[in-house]
Amino acid sequence: xxKVLILLLVALAVAYAVPDPRGIIINLDEGELCLNSAQCxxxxxxxxxxxxxxxxxxxxxxxxxxxxxTLYGIYYKxxxxxxxxxxxxxxxxxxxxxxxFGVCLDLGRATELTSPYLH
Numbered sequence: 001x002x003k004v005l006i007l008l009l010v011a012l013a014v015a016y017a018v019p020d021p022r023g024i025i026i027n028l029d030e031g032e033l034c035l036n037s038a039q040c041x042x043x044x045x046x047x048x049x050x051x052x053x054x055x056x057x058x059x060x061x062x063x064x065x066x067x068x069x070t071l072y073g074i075y076y077k078x079x080x081x082x083x084x085x086x087x088x089x090x091x092x093x094x095x096x097x098x099x100x101f102g103v104c105l106d107l108g109r110a111t112e113l114t115s116p117y118l119h
Contacts, residue, residue, distance in 0.1 A: 028056045036073035044078035060084075060104045068100045080104035 026039050033055055034045040040056035047054040054074050059081045060066040066086040067077040076098060080086050088102025 030056050030058060032056050038073060045074045046078050047074055047076065062104050062106055064104050066102055066104045068102065070098050072098055077101050
């Protein structure tokens with residue numbers, strides 16, 4: 001019994017000796033295979049088409065194509081970076097087929113440019 005306990009303690013000591021912040025299942029870097037956006041550090045699990053493997057990808061930048069939030073967790077176009085909004089016309093069919101695509105816009109900048117006080 002003592003040998004088993006010692007072996008268990010040694011195994012735990014080795015396991016905690018080299019902590020790795022990046023995991024096998026979560027905190028995946030860009031380019032790594034994923035099953036859901038929650039696994040990626042960028043929060044975007046992207047696939048080219050229905051037959052391709054999904055990989056972690058960066059979020060869409062301003063004026064880039066984007067997808068609205070989806071429950072599936074896998075995107076054909078990544079959602080927008082923080083501070084940007086995906087300007088998209090959502091449809092029920094697009095929600096089901098994951099094809100609600102739009103363009104990332106900075107709504108704060110857009111309202112500044114169209115403000116009546118600037119003229």
